[in-house]
Structures are given as C-alpha cells and as structure tokens.
Amino acid sequence: MVSFYINGKQASVNAEPATPLLWAIREHLKLTGTKFGCGAGLCGACTVHVNGKAVKSCLTPLSSIAGKLVNTIEGLSEDSSHPLQKAWVAEQVVQCGYCQSGQIMKAAELLKQNPNPSRDQIVAHMNGNICRCGTYTRIIAAIQRAAREG
Amino acid sequence: MTRIENDASKITRREFLASTTGLTFAMAFAPAGMFLMSEAKAKAAGYEIGAWVRIEPDNTVTILTPGAEMGQGSMTGVPVALAEELDADWDKVVLEWAPADPKTYGYTRKRGERISQSMAIVGSRAVMMYYEDMREAGAQVRKVLLQAAAKKWNVAPAELRTEPNVVVHPASGRRLTYGQIATFAEVPAEMPAVSTAEYKDKSQFRLIGKPIPRRDIPEKVNGTAKYSIDVQLPGMVYASTVHGPVQLAEPESWNDDTVRKMKGVIDIVKLEHGVAVIADTFEHVLAARKVLAVSWAAGATAEGYDSEQALETAYPEIAVDQNANNTTVGEAGDVDAAFANATKVYKADFRSDYGYHAQMEPLNAVARFNAAGDQVEIWEGTQAPGRSRQRIAQALGFGLSQVIHHQHYMGGGFGRRSINDYTIEAALIARALKRPVKMIWTREEDLAYGMFRPQALQCLEAALDGDGKLSGWRHCVVGDGGNLLYGGIKLNKYYDVPNQFIEQRGTSHGIRLKHWRAVAHPFNLFAIEGLMDEMAEKEGMDPFEFRRQRVAMTPKAREVFDAVEKMSDWPTKRPAGRALGLSVSERSGSLGAGVVEISLDQQTGKIRVHKVWVAIDGGTIVQPEMARHNVESGIIYGLSSVLKERATMKDGKVRQxxxxxxxxxxxSEAPEEIHVEFLDRLTKPTGLGEIGNPFITAAVANAFHALTGKRLYHMPFTPQRVIQALKA
Structure with missing residues (x-):
C-alpha cells in the first residue's frame, strides 16, 4: 500500500512498490487521461507532475512517490480553463490526441519555470515528447499563445 | 455538444429509433445504394435500417457519424456535409458514432460489376466517399421540414427559406424552428427526391469551406476522450500476448508452472501465433511477460530472413531474372521501340526500408462475453468497424448479431488499425477466461509483431527522343507485398509518357505487411521524381522547366507545379548552406506539388528541413483547417520516414x-514553416489524409543534390547514408 496525493486528494494504492506510477494512475485509480505509449521513458505520453516536476510515470516506481503530490491532466484545471488547454483549443493542436495529455503536462512545467519561453527553449523542453500525428508546430504556437494570453 | 459515448450505457439503436418524440430519419440500404426513408417503410421492405438524423423538439439535431476518428478529423468532417444541406445550426448538432453496420452506414464502392458497402476509413476516403450521400441526405431532410411547414402554414413550399435550424416564410415573417416542426411533422413514407440542382450554391455555404472547430478537441485536452485502452469494466482482468521473435512462429511449450505461480497470474492462453498471460493487474501481466519463456516451433517462413541482404543482393537478381514472379502494372505504346530510338537513356535504382506505423496508442482491445457465452461485446478503436465485427464473428464461429461493437477514438491508425488481429486475440482470451479482458500489446510487441510497409528496390529507365522529350519509361519494383508495392507507381495522373512498361517482381519473406500511410506512394514517388530531377540536371535544365518542356504534363499537374513555384518563390536564391528540392505528390484522387528547403550538417550527416511549401488540388475542401492539419501531419509523418525510420530483420527477427x-x-527536427495551399475547386472532394506524405522523400533527396551535388538513393537518409553519399 502506497499513499500519496493525486490532484489534491489523498489516495492509497494497493500495489507492489515497484509498480510503475502509470499503471497505478490508469488502472488502480482509473484516471485514464494519462497514457501508455512506450513503457520505457522514450515518448512522454505518460507525463505527470510529481511535486510540480514533470516525470515519465511509466518509469516512476510507486515507492518513490509516497506522500508526494501527483498531478495529472485531470487535475490541471477543473474546467479546461488552464491557459494551455485554452490555447490548445484555440490553435486546434490536436489530431489523434493520444500524446496530448503528456504534451500539455510537459508544457505546463515549462511555463511555470519560464513564463515567456523562446521558441528554442520550447523545443528543448518538449523534445522528449513524441507526437506521431506531427502536431509539433501547432504545439509550439499554442505554448506561445498561452504564454502571451496567460 | 458532442455526445460520443464510449461505455456500455450508450443508448442503443433500438431506443434511438423507438423514441416517441421528435423526427427520426432512417437510413436504409437497398441494391441502389443508401438512402433515407421512413422507418415504417424501411421495416415493411425488410431493409436493414438505422437512424441517421434525428431532430428533437428542443431543436437538437443528432447526426450519426461514420467517420472513424484517428486524428484526421473525419468524425467532424463527414457530418458537416449533411448539416450544410440540412441548413442545420452547427451549434445544435450532436454527433454520435454510427454502429458497425456497413449495410446501413457504409459508403458504396463500385468495382466493375461488384457493388459493396464499407465503413473502412482507409486511403483518405472518409469525406471523399461519404460526401455525396451526406449532402443528399441533408437536402432530403431539409425538404421534408420545408414541406411540413408549408402544409402547416398553408403556403407553397417554394415560398419558404431556411436559416440555420429555422424555416422562414419571408412574406409573412413567420418562423418555425426545426425542433418545433419535429413536434408535428411526420417522416413521409417516400422521401422526396432531390436533384443536385437543388443543392446549395458554394456562395450559400455556411459550413463547407469554413473553419469549423473539431468536435473531438475539447475532450482531448482534458483527458476525458476515451480510447479503447481506457475502458474499465467491472471484474475486468488484464492480458498481453507474447508473439514469436520470428513472426508467425507457433508456440510449442513454455514454463507454465513457473509463470502460474507468479503473483496475480490468473491464466495462460495459447493462441495460434502467441501465448497470452492474464493477471489481475497490468503490472502483474508485465512481470509475467518477462518471466514467460516460450519455445517456438521451427518452420516459420521468416526463419533466417536477413532483410538487408535481401535488399542489397537478392532483389537486384530478381529484377533481372526473367523467370521471376511478376505482375504487369501498366503498359502503353511500344516501350522497346522508344528505347531503341532514344537519343539518351537515363537509369537509376532506388531503395527503401521497412516502415512501422508507430501509432502512439499500442494496439489493444477489451472483450466481454455474456454468461451463456453466445454473445461478445467488443471495445476497440478501428478504422474498419464493419470488417472488424465480421472478422471477430468469424474467429468465434458467431453470427454478426452475436458481436456487439463499441467504437472508440484511435490513438493513431495510419493503416494499422484497419485489420484487427489484436481484437480477435482479446476475444479469444476473454472466451477462454470467461471474464472481461483488457488486452494490451506492449510497445515492443507492437513493433516486433508489426505489419510493415514493405522494403523495396526500384529500377527505373527513361528514354528521351530526338527532341529531348520523355518518350519511354520502364519501372520495376521488387519486393514482397503485391499491391502494397505498386500503389502510386503509375505516373499517368501527372505525366503522360507515350511508351511505358511498369511491373512488380515479387518474392515472399513471411513478414507481416500492411498498408502504411499512403501505402507505396512515398517510395514510388521517391524513385519517379528522383530520376526526373536527375534528368533535369543532366540536361542542364531547371527542374520545373524540364518537366514543362520535356514531359507531357496533365493540366492538373501543370497547375499545382505553377502554384508551388510561386508559393516557394523558387527562382529566388536561398542563403548559403540552404537549397530547394521539388517533387510531385499524388494519392487518393488528389494531386500536389511540393518544395522543401534544407540544410545539412556536413560533420554529423544530419539533414534539416526548414521550410515546406505544397500546393494541392483536392477538389472541394470541406474543412480547410482540418485539411491543412492532415497535410501538415502527412508531411511530418513522411519526413520521419525519410530521415529516420527503418525496421530491419536479421535471423528472421525484427531488430528494433x-x-x-x-x-x-x-x-527539434520538425520544419519551422509549413505552407499549404489548396487550389480553388468546385469538383468533388478527394483524399487529403495522405497527400502530404508522398512528395517529401524525393523533394528532400533533390534538395540534397542541389546542396551537395550528390544523390541519395536509399531511404531513409540516415546520417550514415548521408556521409557515405558525400564521400561517393
């Protein structure tokens, strides 16, 4: 049993300490907005925040998050009102959508660290997140819009 | 306002039809094709029926969408055409998935004498195939509403107009919303005929050609969009299949006792080409997968296969072997005479490696049987719901009615999700277990047991006559996969070469192959347009001018070339270290021409594409924003395969x-700028999901030549191959 906070609420997951956080979130807690893409930390589809830092949940053992604050796409805002979510809609970024929770969570970390990132800074920060539909240029535009419009 | 329900609580079709208020327009299929009719008449005629459009008293218009959604937007794009002719208020339109029932909801395909219905969203077909049916259905529903209002007001229908979701009588100023009409109108036994002359003129369009936000985006930015991998059922267990490292090998035995003792493991099920482990949680499945050691029967066709060796040595032999298994794909004029009379002959060989779909959502499905075991419910994301349902029924020895199918969003398709081998596995496992099962392939499984775009060798020869005009063309593609190798090999949609012979020479490796975005077009156009560029260079001509003066181009081709020349400002010199390359693009009725601007890191051998321009004739563009997304996506997908992607097999095993x-x-590797332009057309829409892909290979290779004077003949252009080419 490992206890932590998820999207502001206390949660306990009855699983082995080595269980990847990804499966605890998706299948134990049924928060399925966080996606399984590669299971090896290579694609970023499973990106969530642990104590405010973006991590790849497929490589994060449950034991390492005991007592910590985990935030997923479901906890980013209650009503899709986070500036990045609004910008993602305005720029019509999404295609298949499967990687986008991870993209948005990764971008949210960036804007927290750097409210006005340059294009190069955006690319450097986001390069670990694969989008197979190739929405990269729109993701950049949406992050810039979110930075601009707040 | 999107109501795409993905769980078992979804209202059933019967409830939808049996609802007592509002107007339901049924869709029926008869030998003549699909059409709208009253439910009563369809039932009397014994047709398979389903609801297609429903208007509620509260003015909501529900349209069933058959546009399987894998990111291309057709879930929104297909019903837009219906809503347009219905003159529906798009804000009041609710979309629901059409059931997996091609007889009712499929588009009609005519191949010679054979007429068939299909819901397969493949080959960029969604908007292209459904467009006319959707417009007709929308126009018919609108006409029924107009007639009902006319009767109520006792005026001639011709005196009436519509505004979005409202019928108006301008002379008296009276108005009735569609919802109000639905409270008293009846669907006539015979739907009114509508001629295309009654369709809206382009100038009256409120939706077609206008930017309509995609319906799926809001739920895809907050994690609520449901893919089949997200389905949760009470009592559900988890499974994953391990397939042979040599594809299609059959399992013989495994360490059953050891794995069964592992924590959470419930069962192990033998499948034809794999062994599935089932456990209470997915982490336990993953742990069991690692321990499971299967011994595989010898004798799989792929055993010992070395893909690099085949491409380098076996394929060139097949290309000249007169006894090789061959298929003539295209033939015109007297090609031998053209080469005999040629003043110049150009030859080149091109190669391309296997490609993997790499859709972001690993293949998965959820299956649940009823207690009696004579009915299965399936949750999956599929490009071909009808075919999928049929194949599941077949695999289980069921009739169609024993398979209940729930469609989901797909985390990418790209051709992989039009065949459902993974769903059949889920169904077989669930049957063996007698419990609901979520079956997920790991990424490693998804790749190793992939269905690849085949590798290919292409041998081309071109003859120029006494006037320097392209008079003869020979193109032979060698590889495994039949039509997966020669789609897009014919150049008659853009170049008219009077004498030509095009063939495929086949072999077989036992590797699973499949349609990949734009199928064979990317590597065929690489060869065709690579040789075209080489000829232009050797003839000392600009690539545009060579095509215009020496090749008989179709009028469509001339227009897209003219357009992209202007868009890219082709004649203007680029900064040092940058160069441009050109190629035609062709797929699913659409034609395009594209230019890329590249640079090269000479030390690392890394090519960087900075800018892309593409001009496309795609007929009427129903949704310009979505169309642009599709082309951008095709460009990135294509570029990925041009610069990086390669699957290889050694000792019969996939190495990646x-x-x-x-x-x-x-x-970091995506172009900084992508410029897409659609030619203004009134013709029927053609496919746009894949037109962004085929031109990019040759365009990059040709730009590389412009930059370095060297040519690239083997795709992908990996740094290693680039450095080799620079040294050549």
Missing part, C-alpha cells in the same frame, strides 16, 4: 524494439 532504435521525428 522501441523508440530508442526505431526513431521517429521529434519537435
């Missing part, structure tokens, strides 16, 4: 296993 060794394009 995940994104570290099967690399796909990342943000």
């Amino acid at each position: 296993s995940n994104f570290h060794d099967y690399e796909v394009l990342r943000m």
Whole structure:
C-alpha cells in the first residue's frame, strides 16, 4: 500500500512498490487521461507532475512517490480553463490526441519555470515528447499563445 | 455538444429509433445504394435500417457519424456535409458514432460489376466517399421540414427559406424552428427526391469551406476522450500476448508452472501465433511477460530472413531474372521501340526500408462475453468497424448479431488499425477466461509483431527522343507485398509518357505487411521524381522547366507545379548552406506539388528541413483547417520516414524494439514553416489524409543534390547514408 496525493486528494494504492506510477494512475485509480505509449521513458505520453516536476510515470516506481503530490491532466484545471488547454483549443493542436495529455503536462512545467519561453527553449523542453500525428508546430504556437494570453 | 459515448450505457439503436418524440430519419440500404426513408417503410421492405438524423423538439439535431476518428478529423468532417444541406445550426448538432453496420452506414464502392458497402476509413476516403450521400441526405431532410411547414402554414413550399435550424416564410415573417416542426411533422413514407440542382450554391455555404472547430478537441485536452485502452469494466482482468521473435512462429511449450505461480497470474492462453498471460493487474501481466519463456516451433517462413541482404543482393537478381514472379502494372505504346530510338537513356535504382506505423496508442482491445457465452461485446478503436465485427464473428464461429461493437477514438491508425488481429486475440482470451479482458500489446510487441510497409528496390529507365522529350519509361519494383508495392507507381495522373512498361517482381519473406500511410506512394514517388530531377540536371535544365518542356504534363499537374513555384518563390536564391528540392505528390484522387528547403550538417550527416511549401488540388475542401492539419501531419509523418525510420530483420527477427532504435521525428527536427495551399475547386472532394506524405522523400533527396551535388538513393537518409553519399 502506497499513499500519496493525486490532484489534491489523498489516495492509497494497493500495489507492489515497484509498480510503475502509470499503471497505478490508469488502472488502480482509473484516471485514464494519462497514457501508455512506450513503457520505457522514450515518448512522454505518460507525463505527470510529481511535486510540480514533470516525470515519465511509466518509469516512476510507486515507492518513490509516497506522500508526494501527483498531478495529472485531470487535475490541471477543473474546467479546461488552464491557459494551455485554452490555447490548445484555440490553435486546434490536436489530431489523434493520444500524446496530448503528456504534451500539455510537459508544457505546463515549462511555463511555470519560464513564463515567456523562446521558441528554442520550447523545443528543448518538449523534445522528449513524441507526437506521431506531427502536431509539433501547432504545439509550439499554442505554448506561445498561452504564454502571451496567460 | 458532442455526445460520443464510449461505455456500455450508450443508448442503443433500438431506443434511438423507438423514441416517441421528435423526427427520426432512417437510413436504409437497398441494391441502389443508401438512402433515407421512413422507418415504417424501411421495416415493411425488410431493409436493414438505422437512424441517421434525428431532430428533437428542443431543436437538437443528432447526426450519426461514420467517420472513424484517428486524428484526421473525419468524425467532424463527414457530418458537416449533411448539416450544410440540412441548413442545420452547427451549434445544435450532436454527433454520435454510427454502429458497425456497413449495410446501413457504409459508403458504396463500385468495382466493375461488384457493388459493396464499407465503413473502412482507409486511403483518405472518409469525406471523399461519404460526401455525396451526406449532402443528399441533408437536402432530403431539409425538404421534408420545408414541406411540413408549408402544409402547416398553408403556403407553397417554394415560398419558404431556411436559416440555420429555422424555416422562414419571408412574406409573412413567420418562423418555425426545426425542433418545433419535429413536434408535428411526420417522416413521409417516400422521401422526396432531390436533384443536385437543388443543392446549395458554394456562395450559400455556411459550413463547407469554413473553419469549423473539431468536435473531438475539447475532450482531448482534458483527458476525458476515451480510447479503447481506457475502458474499465467491472471484474475486468488484464492480458498481453507474447508473439514469436520470428513472426508467425507457433508456440510449442513454455514454463507454465513457473509463470502460474507468479503473483496475480490468473491464466495462460495459447493462441495460434502467441501465448497470452492474464493477471489481475497490468503490472502483474508485465512481470509475467518477462518471466514467460516460450519455445517456438521451427518452420516459420521468416526463419533466417536477413532483410538487408535481401535488399542489397537478392532483389537486384530478381529484377533481372526473367523467370521471376511478376505482375504487369501498366503498359502503353511500344516501350522497346522508344528505347531503341532514344537519343539518351537515363537509369537509376532506388531503395527503401521497412516502415512501422508507430501509432502512439499500442494496439489493444477489451472483450466481454455474456454468461451463456453466445454473445461478445467488443471495445476497440478501428478504422474498419464493419470488417472488424465480421472478422471477430468469424474467429468465434458467431453470427454478426452475436458481436456487439463499441467504437472508440484511435490513438493513431495510419493503416494499422484497419485489420484487427489484436481484437480477435482479446476475444479469444476473454472466451477462454470467461471474464472481461483488457488486452494490451506492449510497445515492443507492437513493433516486433508489426505489419510493415514493405522494403523495396526500384529500377527505373527513361528514354528521351530526338527532341529531348520523355518518350519511354520502364519501372520495376521488387519486393514482397503485391499491391502494397505498386500503389502510386503509375505516373499517368501527372505525366503522360507515350511508351511505358511498369511491373512488380515479387518474392515472399513471411513478414507481416500492411498498408502504411499512403501505402507505396512515398517510395514510388521517391524513385519517379528522383530520376526526373536527375534528368533535369543532366540536361542542364531547371527542374520545373524540364518537366514543362520535356514531359507531357496533365493540366492538373501543370497547375499545382505553377502554384508551388510561386508559393516557394523558387527562382529566388536561398542563403548559403540552404537549397530547394521539388517533387510531385499524388494519392487518393488528389494531386500536389511540393518544395522543401534544407540544410545539412556536413560533420554529423544530419539533414534539416526548414521550410515546406505544397500546393494541392483536392477538389472541394470541406474543412480547410482540418485539411491543412492532415497535410501538415502527412508531411511530418513522411519526413520521419525519410530521415529516420527503418525496421530491419536479421535471423528472421525484427531488430528494433522501441523508440530508442526505431526513431521517429521529434519537435527539434520538425520544419519551422509549413505552407499549404489548396487550389480553388468546385469538383468533388478527394483524399487529403495522405497527400502530404508522398512528395517529401524525393523533394528532400533533390534538395540534397542541389546542396551537395550528390544523390541519395536509399531511404531513409540516415546520417550514415548521408556521409557515405558525400564521400561517393
């Protein structure tokens, strides 16, 4: 049993300490907005925040998050009102959508660290997140819009 | 306002039809094709029926959408055409998935004498195939509403107009919303005929050609969009299949006792080409997968296969072997005479490697049987719901009615999700277990047991006559996969070469192959347009001018070339270290021409594409924003395969296993600028999901030549191959 906070609420997951956080979130807690893409930390589809830092949940053992604050796409805002979510809609970024929770969570970390990132800074920060539909240029535009419009 | 329900609580079709208020327009299929009719008449005639459009008293218009959604937007794009002719208020339109029932909801395909219905969203077909049916259905529903209002007001229908969701009588100023009409109108036994002359003129369009936000986006930015991998059922267990390292090998035995003792393991099920482990949680499945050691029967066709060796040595032999298994794909004029009379002959060989779909959502499905075991419910994301349902029924020895199918969003398709081998596995496992099962392939499984775009060798020869005009063309593609190799090999949609012979020479390796975005067009156009560029160079001509003066171009081709020349400002010199390359693009009725601007890091051998321009004739563009997304996506997908992606097999085994060794394009490698223009057309829409892809290979190769004077003949253009080419 490992206890932590998820999207502001206390949660306990009855699983082995080595269980990847990804499966605890998706299948134990049924928060399925966080996606399984590669299971090896290579694609970023499973990106969530642990104590405010973006991590790849497929490589994060449950034991390492005991007592910590985990935030997923479901906890980013209650009503899709986070500036990045609004910008993602305005720029019509999404295609298949499967990687986008991870993209948005990764971008949210960036804007927290750097409210006005340059294009190069955006690319450097986001390069670990694969989008197979190739929405990269729109993701950049949406992050810039979110930075601009707040 | 999107109501795409993905769980078992979804209202059933019967409830939808049996609802007592509002107007339901049924869709029926008869030998003449699909059409709208009253439910009563369809039932009397014994037709398979389903609801297609429903208007509620509260003015909501529900349209069933058959546009399987894998990111291309057709879930929204297909019903837009219906809503347009219905003059529906798009804000009041609710979309629901059409059931997996091609007889009712499929588009009609005519191949010779054979007429068939299909819901397969493949080959960029969604909007292209459904467009006319959708417009007709929308126009018919509108006419019924107009007639009902006319009767109520006792005026002639011709005196009436519509505004979005409202019928108006301008002379008296009276108005009735569609919802109000639905409270008293009846669907006539015979739907009114509508001629295309009654369709809206382009100038009256409120939706077609206008930017309509995609319906799926809001739920895809907050995590609520449901893919089949997200389905949760009470009592559900988890499974994953391990397939042979040599594809299609059959399992013989495994360490059953050891794995069964592992924590959470419930069962192990033998499948034809794999062994499935089932456990209470997915982490326990993953742990069991690692311990499971299967011994595989010898004798799989792929055993010992070495793909690099085949491409380098076996394929060139097949290309000249007169006894090789061959198919003539195209033939015109007297090609031998053209080459005998040629003043110049150009030859080149091109190669391309296997490609993997690498859709972001690993293949998965959920299956649940009823207690009696004579009915299965399936949750999956599929490009071909009808075919999928049929194949599941077949695999289980069921009739169609015993398979209940729930469609989901797909985390990418790209051709992989039009065949459902993974769903059949889920169904077989669920039957063996007698419990609901979520079956997920790991990424490693998804890749190793992939269905690949085949590798190919292309041998081309071109003859120029006494006037220097292209008079003869020979193109032979060698490889495994039949039509997966020669789609897009014919150049008659853009170049008219009077004498030509095009063939495919086949072999077989036992590797699973499949349609990949734009199928064979990317590598065929690489060869065709690579040789075209080489001829232009050797003839000392600009690539545009060579095509215009020496090749008989179709009028459509001339227009897209003219357009992209202007868009890219082709004649203007680029900064030092940058160069441009050109290629035609062709797929699913659409034609395009594209230019790329590249640079090269001479030390690392890394090519960087900075800018892309593409001009496309795609007929009427129903949704310009979505169309642009599709083309951008095709460009990135294509570029990924041009610069990075390669699957290889050694000792019969796929050598790559995940994104570290099967690399796909990342943000830092994406072009900074992509410019897409659609030619203004009134013709029927043609496919746009794949037109962004085929031109990019040759365009990059040709730009590389412009930059370095060297040519690239083997795709992908990996740094290693680039450095080799620079030294050549």
